[in-house]
Amino acid sequence: MAARNQTAAVIGAGDFIGAAIAKKLAAEGFTIFVGRRNGDKLAPLVKEIEVGGGRVFGRSLDARKEEEVVSFLSDADKQAPLEVCVFNIGANVNFPLLETTERVFRKVWEMACYSGFLAGREAARLMLQHGRGSIFFTGATASLRGGVGYAAFASAKFGLRAVAQAAARELWPENIHVAHLIIDSGVDTEWVRERIKEREGQAALDNLDPNRLMPPMAVAEAYWQLYQQPRSAWVFEQEIRPFGEKW
Amino acid sequence: MAARNQTAAVIGAGDFIGAAIAKKLAAEGFTIFVGRRNGDKLAPLVKEIEVGGGRVFGRSLDARKEEEVVSFLSDADKQAPLEVCVFNIGANVNFPLLETTERVFRKVWEMACYSGFLAGREAARLMLQHGRGSIFFTGATASLRGGVGYAAFASAKFGLRAVAQAAARELWPENIHVAHLIIDSGVDTEWVRERIKEREGQAALDNLDPNRLMPPMAVAEAYWQLYQQPRSAWVFEQEIRPFGEKW
Amino acid sequence: MAARNQTAAVIGAGDFIGAAIAKKLAAEGFTIFVGRRNGDKLAPLVKEIEVGGGRVFGRSLDARKEEEVVSFLSDADKQAPLEVCVFNIGANVNFPLLETTERVFRKVWEMACYSGFLAGREAARLMLQHGRGSIFFTGATASLRGGVGYAAFASAKFGLRAVAQAAARELWPENIHVAHLIIDSGVDTEWVRERIKEREGQAALDNLDPNRLMPPMAVAEAYWQLYQQPRSAWVFEQEIRPFGEKW
Amino acid sequence: MAARNQTAAVIGAGDFIGAAIAKKLAAEGFTIFVGRRNGDKLAPLVKEIEVGGGRVFGRSLDARKEEEVVSFLSDADKQAPLEVCVFNIGANVNFPLLETTERVFRKVWEMACYSGFLAGREAARLMLQHGRGSIFFTGATASLRGGVGYAAFASAKFGLRAVAQAAARELWPENIHVAHLIIDSGVDTEWVRERIKEREGQAALDNLDPNRLMPPMAVAEAYWQLYQQPRSAWVFEQEIRPFGEKW
Numbered sequence: 001m002a003a004r005n006q007t008a009a010v011i012g013a014g015d016f017i018g019a020a021i022a023k024k025l026a027a028e029g030f031t032i033f034v035g036r037r038n039g040d041k042l043a044p045l046v047k048e049i050e051v052g053g054g055r056v057f058g059r060s061l062d063a064r065k066e067e068e069v070v071s072f073l074s075d076a077d078k079q080a081p082l083e084v085c086v087f088n089i090g091a092n093v094n095f096p097l098l099e100t101t102e103r104v105f106r107k108v109w110e111m112a113c114y115s116g117f118l119a120g121r122e123a124a125r126l127m128l129q130h131g132r133g134s135i136f137f138t139g140a141t142a143s144l145r146g147g148v149g150y151a152a153f154a155s156a157k158f159g160l161r162a163v164a165q166a167a168a169r170e171l172w173p174e175n176i177h178v179a180h181l182i183i184d185s186g187v188d189t190e191w192v193r194e195r196i197k198e199r200e201g202q203a204a205l206d207n208l209d210p211n212r213l214m215p216p217m218a219v220a221e222a223y224w225q226l227y228q229q230p231r232s233a234w235v236f237e238q239e240i241r242p243f244g245e246k247w
Numbered sequence: 248m249a250a251r252n253q254t255a256a257v258i259g260a261g262d263f264i265g266a267a268i269a270k271k272l273a274a275e276g277f278t279i280f281v282g283r284r285n286g287d288k289l290a291p292l293v294k295e296i297e298v299g300g301g302r303v304f305g306r307s308l309d310a311r312k313e314e315e316v317v318s319f320l321s322d323a324d325k326q327a328p329l330e331v332c333v334f335n336i337g338a339n340v341n342f343p344l345l346e347t348t349e350r351v352f353r354k355v356w357e358m359a360c361y362s363g364f365l366a367g368r369e370a371a372r373l374m375l376q377h378g379r380g381s382i383f384f385t386g387a388t389a390s391l392r393g394g395v396g397y398a399a400f401a402s403a404k405f406g407l408r409a410v411a412q413a414a415a416r417e418l419w420p421e422n423i424h425v426a427h428l429i430i431d432s433g434v435d436t437e438w439v440r441e442r443i444k445e446r447e448g449q450a451a452l453d454n455l456d457p458n459r460l461m462p463p464m465a466v467a468e469a470y471w472q473l474y475q476q477p478r479s480a481w482v483f484e485q486e487i488r489p490f491g492e493k494w
Numbered sequence: 495m496a497a498r499n500q501t502a503a504v505i506g507a508g509d510f511i512g513a514a515i516a517k518k519l520a521a522e523g524f525t526i527f528v529g530r531r532n533g534d535k536l537a538p539l540v541k542e543i544e545v546g547g548g549r550v551f552g553r554s555l556d557a558r559k560e561e562e563v564v565s566f567l568s569d570a571d572k573q574a575p576l577e578v579c580v581f582n583i584g585a586n587v588n589f590p591l592l593e594t595t596e597r598v599f600r601k602v603w604e605m606a607c608y609s610g611f612l613a614g615r616e617a618a619r620l621m622l623q624h625g626r627g628s629i630f631f632t633g634a635t636a637s638l639r640g641g642v643g644y645a646a647f648a649s650a651k652f653g654l655r656a657v658a659q660a661a662a663r664e665l666w667p668e669n670i671h672v673a674h675l676i677i678d679s680g681v682d683t684e685w686v687r688e689r690i691k692e693r694e695g696q697a698a699l700d701n702l703d704p705n706r707l708m709p710p711m712a713v714a715e716a717y718w719q720l721y722q723q724p725r726s727a728w729v730f731e732q733e734i735r736p737f738g739e740k741w
Numbered sequence: 742m743a744a745r746n747q748t749a750a751v752i753g754a755g756d757f758i759g760a761a762i763a764k765k766l767a768a769e770g771f772t773i774f775v776g777r778r779n780g781d782k783l784a785p786l787v788k789e790i791e792v793g794g795g796r797v798f799g800r801s802l803d804a805r806k807e808e809e810v811v812s813f814l815s816d817a818d819k820q821a822p823l824e825v826c827v828f829n830i831g832a833n834v835n836f837p838l839l840e841t842t843e844r845v846f847r848k849v850w851e852m853a854c855y856s857g858f859l860a861g862r863e864a865a866r867l868m869l870q871h872g873r874g875s876i877f878f879t880g881a882t883a884s885l886r887g888g889v890g891y892a893a894f895a896s897a898k899f900g901l902r903a904v905a906q907a908a909a910r911e912l913w914p915e916n917i918h919v920a921h922l923i924i925d926s927g928v929d930t931e932w933v934r935e936r937i938k939e940r941e942g943q944a945a946l947d948n949l950d951p952n953r954l955m956p957p958m959a960v961a962e963a964y965w966q967l968y969q970q971p972r973s974a975w976v977f978e979q980e981i982r983p984f985g986e987k988w
Contacts, residue, residue, distance in 0.1 A: 066349045096417060097367070097368055097371060097413065097414055097417050097418070098368060098371060098372055098375075100364075100368065102313045102361075102364075102365065105361065105364050106361065109356065109360075109361070109406070113356075113402060113406070114349075114352065114353065114356070117347075117349075117352050117398065117399075117402065118349065120344070121344055121345060121347065121398075124344060124345060125345055128345075142409075145412065146408070146409035146410065146411070146412025146413035146414075146415075146416070147412075147413060147416060148413065148416045148417050149413070149417070150409070150413050151364065151367075151368075151409070151410050151413035151414060152364075154409035154410075154412065154413055155360060155364065155406040155407070155409040155410050155413075156406065157409070158405035158406050158408060158409035159356070159360070159402040159403065159405050159406035159409075160402070161393070161405060162389075162393035162397070162398070162401035162402040162404070162405035162406075163393065163398050163401075163402050164393070165392065165393025165394075165401065166344065166393035166394060166395065166396070166397050166398035166401055166402075167344055167393075167398060168393075169393070169394060169395045169988070170343060170344050170395050170396070171344070172984045172985070172986075173984065173985050175984060177984070185974075211972075211973065214973050214974055215973055218971050218973040218974035219974065221970075221971065221974065222970075222974050222976075225966050225969075225970070228966075229962075229963070229966070229981075230959050230962065231952075231983065231984040232952065232955050232956055232959040232983050232984070233926075233955055233959035233960065233962065233963050233981040233982070233983065234981065234982065234983070234984055235963075235979045235980065235981055236980065236982075236988075237979075237980070238976045238978075238979045239976065239977065239978075240970075240974040240975065240976055241974070241975065242972065242973050242974065242975070243913045243914065243916060243918070243972040243973070243975055244913070244914050245913075247910070247977075416741070419737045419738070419739075420737065420738050422737060424737070432727075458725075458726065461726050461727055462726055465724050465726040465727035466727065468723075468724065468727065469723075469727050469729075472719050472722075472723070475719075476715075476716070476719070476734075477712050477715065478705075478736065478737040479705065479708050479709055479712040479736050479737070480679075480708055480712035480713065480715065480716050480734040480735070480736065481734065481735065481736070481737055482716075482732045482733065482734055483733065483735075483741075484732075484733070485729045485731075485732045486729065486730065486731075487723075487727040487728065487729055488727070488728065488730075489725065489726050489727065489728070490666045490667060490669060490671070490725040490726070490728055491666070491667050492666075494663070494730075560843045590911060591861070591862055591865060591907065591908055591911050591912070592862060592865060592866055592869075594858075594862065596807045596855075596858075596859065599855065599858050600855065603850065603854075603855070603900070607850075607896065607900070608843075608846065608847065608850070611841075611843075611846050611892065611893075611896065612843065614838070615838055615839060615841065615892075618838060618839060619839055622839075636903075639906065640902070640903035640904065640905070640906025640907035640908075640909075640910070641906075641907060641910060642907065642910045642911050643907070643911070644903070644907050645858065645862075645903070645904050645907035645908060645911075646858075648903035648904075648906065648907055649854060649858065649900040649901070649903040649904050649907075650900065651903070652899035652900050652902060652903035653850070653854070653896040653897065653899050653900035653903075654896070655887070655899060656883075656887040656891075656892070656895035656896040656898070656899035656900075657887065657892050657895075657896050658887070659886065659887025659888075659895065660838065660887035660888060660889065660890070660891050660892035660895055660896075661838055661887075661892060662887075663887070663888060663889045664837060664838050664889050664890070665838070
């Protein structure tokens with residue numbers, strides 16, 4: 001691994017996906033800035049990356065606060081030019097429309113859409129000075145489909161996708177690759193496994209088809225493919241799903 | 248015109264479109280509730296409807312306030328069962344991503360998405376008691392496309408569309424028709440005419456092709472078609488545009 | 495019913511949908527031209543329309559033959575100016591990819607796509623002389639989704655949709671309304687009832703939820719709505735489905 | 742370059758894109774089968790690959806003939822298990838609807854859709870025996886949009902996309918990666934340069950922005966990314982375009 005004089009920021013490294021992205025980018029030589037609420041929970045990830053020879057900074061970050069996003073990304077850019085910014089905050093909740101409180105609706109939007117706008121805008125501001133960069137947003141099935149019980153979550157994810165589209169149309173000509181990666185599948189995380197256990201029982205979990213859930217590292221690899229694309233053939237959006245998934 | 252013992256609520260009657268919808272529904276016999284900020288500006292519309300023999304209530308309404316939406320719609324429902332609710336608030340702004348302040352981004356969302364969620368949820372709550380109703384949302388080109396300068400507006404309109412989709416999937420089986428009408432065209436309003444004058448000059452406005460802009464009443468007619476559909480063949484979404492529009 | 499000096503052609507009146515469209519348009523005063531293979535099977539439909547006071551011509555028509563389409567439509571236009579042309583031929587088959595013979599693939603395309611192209615082109619040729627008209631194409635779920643076993647059928651329906659789009663973009667400015675109606679549901683026909691019986695048994699058919707299948711007349715009403723739209727607010731495409739349908 | 746005991750077939754290697762794909766796959770160690778009408782025109786490509794140390798077979802192939810497709814692919818599979826099949830035949834023509842002859846409509850479909858069905862089906866048949874493989878289809882802007890003058894071409898490309906979708910849904914669970922690559926851009930080929938010269942003049946061509954056209958090798962690299970995806974996170978469809986393209 002050759003170190004690069006470039007920084008990659010991962011906003012929303014609280015789950016397995018963000019951690020996998022951080023590890024992949026560290027392994028490719030980037031200095032990593034990872035942010036999440038309760039930054040102390042980042043300690044194991046930071047340690048794992050450092051043991052592997054990577055360079056990483058873990059920070060507490062409430063990405064719904066403009067000033068925190070500004071300082072997180074500008075600090076990252078001071079270490080080395082900000083080259084990659086991945087916005088990876090989800091807020092997957094399911095409530096019937098009538099039980100969706102205004103508080104839930106607003107909070108899910110602030111986490112999954114509004115903070116993505118702030119991250120994209122601020123990353124763009126820094127990257128425009130360097131004349132290059134990649135800004136990636138993590139989407140979900142709910143980015144394209146407002147299903148039963150998903151008024152709040154889908155609304156936020158649809159909104160984030162629009163931000164990504166507008167940003168891409170404005171920033172691509174400036175040599176900044178904006179892309180939107182839609183994960184149309186369950187991902188193999190503790191949270192997803194817990195839900196399977198709740199719904200289907202311990203036996204279902206014990207006998208889980210290894211191909212049913214997407215490994216977090218596969219998401220990281222998908223981002224790495226996007227990063228490597230030549231600017232003569234950029235992709236804005238792609239949907240990934242396991243080979244056995246129904247769609 | 249036979250009066251109906253049913254109420255239709257139009258939220259966002261500040262522009263020509265909302266007024267046209269209100270007039271059409273009044274002409275079809277509904278008792279009308281129209282709400283907008285600065286409700287005193289509704290006086291000419293209220294008068295016009297009343298002169299035509301319609302029954303109408305104009306109200307000041309800040310649709311971003313949950314308690315105001317609740318009382319507006321429940322007051323409507325007290326007059327006669329709430330049968331139709333049209334959410335028609337836009338917030339069409341265009342700013343480059345880097346000049347989109349967090350305040351603009353949030354405010355556009357509150358006006359064009361969040362208040363639509365509140366209106367849809369509260370209308371549903373009332374209509375479920377009657378076992379029927381129609382909830383319609385006004386969309387725009389930006390509901391499907393995040394164009395240059397539209398990070399804020401498209402994000403809100405995408406988000407509103409997701410609310411409409413989730414609501415439709417939940418409420419159709421309860422005999423409530425939720426639909427999303429996309430206006431893919433300029434509409435003939437003072438505001439649009441002003442913009443044409445600014446951009447293209449007075450001469451362009453004077454010689455305006457009468458087929459270039461969509462008359463507000465055509466939007467009202469489109470809603471009226473949606474209302475008349477039998478539940479055996481409902482439409483969730485349709486895009487309307489003038490015959491000469493490029494798309 | 496006031497008779498109109500206008501003709502409506504329905505190509506593919508072999509099923510219940512085409513018959514319902516023909517009856518609706520006859521009831522609205524159009525002279526009707528209906529075509530299908532084995533035109534003698536049109537006798538009951540022709541009789542029913544005539545008994546109702548309508549004016550109708552039933553013809554044998556192989557819509558895959560250019561010269562037959564040309565003469566069918568020009569004969570219609572000679573009765574009275576061709577005002578409406580509905581292309582309604584389906585060819586719903588389901589075969590696994592490996593069992594889809596080249597003959598099936600080609601035949602389905604000829605029936606459901608190629609003949610639609612011929613009909614649209616020839617209707618346009620006649621309508622351009624009158625400076626007005628409506629050309630409508632019947633689509634299906636498979637117009638938007640290539641599902642398991644639908645390589646042949648979806649390929650033809652996707653292809654027909656492209657023809658409709660290109661025709662709409664070329665002909666709308668000429669005052670010809672081209673539209674594509676997607677039926678995202680089973681329709682209540684003998685053929686569909688037979689399939690339910692085969693798959694689910696006689697009891698399932700006897701206890702069929704009356705809201706499960708779309709009545710053919712609802713499709714006809716949807717076309718009638720499209721026909722009535724003012725050109726200032728035309729719709730190109732709409733999907734209809736019953737209120738209880740999952741989507 | 743380590744030789745692989747695997748064959749890659751490229752159907753439609755008549756243009757620069759197919760040649761670039763063949764060269765890329767040869768460089769990755771596959772034995773290459775390239776087919777096009779007038780197979781003798783493949784001589785320079787075959788020579789170039791051989792000089793580079795690759796193993797390649799050039800064949801005359803009319804992909805609209807079932808028996809030719811069958812023997813082309815089974816011959817390829819006899820050299821070494823067929824691992825990759827790229828269907829790359831286009832037929833980009835533009836005619837107003839009324840000037841689109843039935844012969845053109847049919848021929849474009851046979852070239853761009855029907856032969857793709859044959860190729861996909863036959864590749865699947867062989868790959869199912871090996872329990873693995875990749876089948877890739879080249880799409881275009883017209884795969885998603887039926888523009889003015891594109892009734893024939895878009896109809897064929899829409900139809901090919903449906904074949905790809907149905908094939909993907911059937912074959913992914915069998916460990917065969919079916920994908921559809923949409924090139925939403927001009928590609929830097931002699932034919933495209935000729936058209937620019939015709940429309941915009943020699944000076945436009947001489948001063949061509951090097952970023953305006955997509956280099957054929959960028960398409961090949963996009964296919965190579967698709968090939969490398971782990972089956973836990975496959976992509977069905979992606980659109981590639983240069984960073985400066987309007988969309």
